[in-house]
Amino acid sequence: MARKSFRQAVNEAIRQEMARDPRVIVMGEDIAGGMGAPGEDDAWGGPLGVTKGLMPQFGRERVLDTPITESGFIGAAAGAALTGLRPVADLMFVDFMGVCFDQIFNQAAKFKYMFGGKARTPLVIRTMYGAGFRAASQHSQCLYPLFTHVPGLKVVIPSSPYEAKGLMIEAIRDDDPVIFFEHKMLYDVEDEVPDEPYTLPFGEANLTREGDDATIVAFGRMVMLANEAADQLGAQGISCTVIDPRTTSPLDIETILEEVRATGRLVVVDEASPRCNMASDIAAQVAERAFEALKAPIRRVSPPHTPVPFSPALEDLYLPDVEKIISAVRAVMAAGGRKAA
Amino acid sequence: MQLSREELLRAYRSMCTIRQFEERVHAEFATGDIPGFVHLYAGEEASAVGVCMNLTERDSIASTHRGHGHCIAKGCDVAGMMAEIYGRKSGLCAGKGGSMHIADLDRGMLGANGIVGGGAPLACGAALTAKTLKTGAVAVAFGGDGASNQGTTAEAMNLASVWRLPVVFVLEDNGYAESTASAWSIGGDPLVRAEGFGIPGVRVDGHDFFAVHAAAGEAIARARDGGGPGFLHLKLARYFGHFEGDGMTYRAPDEVAKLRAERDCLKLFRRRVGEAQLLDDAALDAIEAEVAAEIEDATRRAKAAPMPSPADLLTDVYVSY
Numbered sequence: 001m002a003r004k005s006f007r008q009a010v011n012e013a014i015r016q017e018m019a020r021d022p023r024v025i026v027m028g029e030d031i032a033g034g035m036g037a038p039g040e041d042d043a044w045g046g047p048l049g050v051t052k053g054l055m056p057q058f059g060r061e062r063v064l065d066t067p068i069t070e071s072g073f074i075g076a077a078a079g080a081a082l083t084g085l086r087p088v089a090d091l092m093f094v095d096f097m098g099v100c101f102d103q104i105f106n107q108a109a110k111f112k113y114m115f116g117g118k119a120r121t122p123l124v125i126r127t128m129y130g131a132g133f134r135a136a137s138q139h140s141q142c143l144y145p146l147f148t149h150v151p152g153l154k155v156v157i158p159s160s161p162y163e164a165k166g167l168m169i170e171a172i173r174d175d176d177p178v179i180f181f182e183h184k185m186l187y188d189v190e191d192e193v194p195d196e197p198y199t200l201p202f203g204e205a206n207l208t209r210e211g212d213d214a215t216i217v218a219f220g221r222m223v224m225l226a227n228e229a230a231d232q233l234g235a236q237g238i239s240c241t242v243i244d245p246r247t248t249s250p251l252d253i254e255t256i257l258e259e260v261r262a263t264g265r266l267v268v269v270d271e272a273s274p275r276c277n278m279a280s281d282i283a284a285q286v287a288e289r290a291f292e293a294l295k296a297p298i299r300r301v302s303p304p305h306t307p308v309p310f311s312p313a314l315e316d317l318y319l320p321d322v323e324k325i326i327s328a329v330r331a332v333m334a335a336g337g338r339k340a341a
Numbered sequence: 342m343q344l345s346r347e348e349l350l351r352a353y354r355s356m357c358t359i360r361q362f363e364e365r366v367h368a369e370f371a372t373g374d375i376p377g378f379v380h381l382y383a384g385e386e387a388s389a390v391g392v393c394m395n396l397t398e399r400d401s402i403a404s405t406h407r408g409h410g411h412c413i414a415k416g417c418d419v420a421g422m423m424a425e426i427y428g429r430k431s432g433l434c435a436g437k438g439g440s441m442h443i444a445d446l447d448r449g450m451l452g453a454n455g456i457v458g459g460g461a462p463l464a465c466g467a468a469l470t471a472k473t474l475k476t477g478a479v480a481v482a483f484g485g486d487g488a489s490n491q492g493t494t495a496e497a498m499n500l501a502s503v504w505r506l507p508v509v510f511v512l513e514d515n516g517y518a519e520s521t522a523s524a525w526s527i528g529g530d531p532l533v534r535a536e537g538f539g540i541p542g543v544r545v546d547g548h549d550f551f552a553v554h555a556a557a558g559e560a561i562a563r564a565r566d567g568g569g570p571g572f573l574h575l576k577l578a579r580y581f582g583h584f585e586g587d588g589m590t591y592r593a594p595d596e597v598a599k600l601r602a603e604r605d606c607l608k609l610f611r612r613r614v615g616e617a618q619l620l621d622d623a624a625l626d627a628i629e630a631e632v633a634a635e636i637e638d639a640t641r642r643a644k645a646a647p648m649p650s651p652a653d654l655l656t657d658v659y660v661s662y
């Protein structure tokens with residue numbers, strides 16, 4: 001056990017799986033870097049250095065730099081997965097799904113069903129998401145609801161270095177296509193991370209705080225903010241449960257329902273655009289299955305329905321933050337209009 | 342011509358099977374019994390068979406929406422295919438894929454594809470597997486003239502060139518994408534496009550089984566030997582509409598009749614082996630009769646086979662969930 005950054009945790013997970021299984025390969029733009037160039041090899045180790053060191057250890061045959069050709073190499077990764085490799089492909093920014101989504105949602109996601117159950121597609125697509133980087137509208141989105149919408153895909157959103165390592169190893173060993181979301185603002189966050197390989201199961205939520213008054217569900221980077229909000233509220237006498245579902249597909253809705261039944265109040269924090277996001281999905285499911293337990297209307301904390309702005313003044317306004325979460329919890333606490341049946 | 346008598350018989354049987362399969366599906370579709378979209382391959386048999394005769398079960402192909410011919414040429418079970426087209430549980434994909442998604446991974450058939458241009462990147466992936474695991478296998482990406490204008494095709498060709506993958510791209514230029522002529526839709530020359538990616542290409546009369554077989558053989562052997570990707574531009578024709586139900590008002594009135602009379606790949610094959618005294622009419626006629634019986638049996642069984650059960654709706658989405 002040692003303190004490791006989120007970046008190191010992902011790197012270590014991939015490294016350990018590559019060492020364990022020769023069928024695991026890694027590909028992407030500048031994933032090692034320096035291909036065909038006169039300077040250093042492994043010049044970048046991925047756009048933000050997450051895969052640094054893999055190429056020197058495993059060679060160019062298993063760490064493949066690609067041209068800028070997302071349809072080409074994401075599709076090749078799908079085809080390679082279908083025929084016996086276990087590729088980990090890097091779709092740099094999830095915003096780039098627009099140029100290769102067909103290969104993900106019409107091809108990889110559907111092989112198993114369309115082919116009558118006979119296919120296996122052990123593919124991992126790593127991708128960066130999220131705002132806060134001043135990266136503007138085309139490099140900041142939280143597009144995991146779009147992937148969650150597609151049957152056949154699994155969607156993983158680690159909230160910490162510990163989750164990142166365990167969920168990445170699980171993703172690589174999983175036999176279905178997995179989209180692995182890495183928040184670019186989390187890469188330098190540190191945490192205690194075991195040195196040895198370990199897995200965290202998909203579809204099992206993690207309770208990061210336990211309380212009696214309200215339930216907060218949050219995803220990815222929002223879990224940190226939800227924890228902070230819960231701690232501040234706790235000091236003011238309002239105790240909250242915080243649920244990190246870890247994966248949006250499969251989604252551990254049972255744990256969410258159980259906690260909502262216990263507290264009677266629900267706030268969902270989701271960095272994705274507000275229409276048809278995880279917060280609206282969870283709100284719908286809770287309203288459908290635990291309506292009688294609710295003491296107050298469900299509150300969703302999400303950005304406004306706008307592209308992600310560039311100016312720091314606007315981006316900060318756009319993003320959910322601790323204050324917004326606290327005021328949503330206060331709102332559900334105040335809304336005493338309805339007694340639990 | 343280096344094909345043995347056995348290989349010639351196999352080639353003819355395979356082409357005949359495709360032709361009779363498609364003629365039968367055409368007739369059955371007209372009765373209203375076959376659900377969905379069906380795109381028939383009749384007329385193009387020399388391509389699928391000429392190419393796939395050079396492949397083994399370990400090699401992979403990625404196919405198209407017009408995939409029945411590729412499936413049969415790659416060894417898919419005909420009865421399983423027919424049952425699939427009828428949406429039956431006994432179909433090759435348990436009735437969940439249908440005509441546009443027939444696949445048989447055990448035979449290296451990576452799927453017909455409902456997305457035009459969807460297959461070429463997947464073939465690159467199969468070639469990458471072969472290269473990484475050093476299996477000696479190759480992959481073939483079939484695509485139409487319409488698909489040749491998709492970005493995925495260009496991306497796959499560049500990637501194959503850069504990674505030096507054992508993959509061969511086969512452009513089946515049947516003159517049309519739906520109602521749009523390839524003479525209009527393809528800017529420039531596909532061979533020059535391939536050359537631009539550093540991929541050697543050759544243009545072949547796609548009605549001529551022997552020409553296709555030889556050209557494909559060369560490209561596939563080179564790819565297998567580590568010589569990188571290849572490209573074939575086959576000029577051929579489909580006999581039926583784009584899909585079943587297409588009135589083909591965009592074609593010349595006598596176009597198909599003329600093709601059937603003068604450029605039919607089965608007739609050309611028979612003439613060629615007859616003139617060279619390689620196979621006699623009796624042997625070829627016997628094959629046709631056997632194939633007819635096989636198609637009849639496959640159709641009868643497909644019609645009688647049970648539909649999937651309601652529980653099947655929810656299975657096979659994930660390996661585990």
Ligand SMILES: Cc1ncc(C[n+]2csc(CCOP(=O)(O)OP(=O)(O)O)c2C)c(N)n1
Pocket residue numbers: 380405406407455456457458484485486487488489515517518519583
């Ligand atoms: C991405 C995509 N665009 C459009 C279509 C609709 N479509 C199906 S087949 C076809 C024509 C394809 O032409 P070609 O590639 O020449 O193949 P052919 O039908 O001639 O065998 C079109 C436009 C589709 N299925 N997928």
Ligand SMILES: [Mg+2]
Pocket residue numbers: 485486487513514515516517518519
């Ligand atoms: Mg065409």
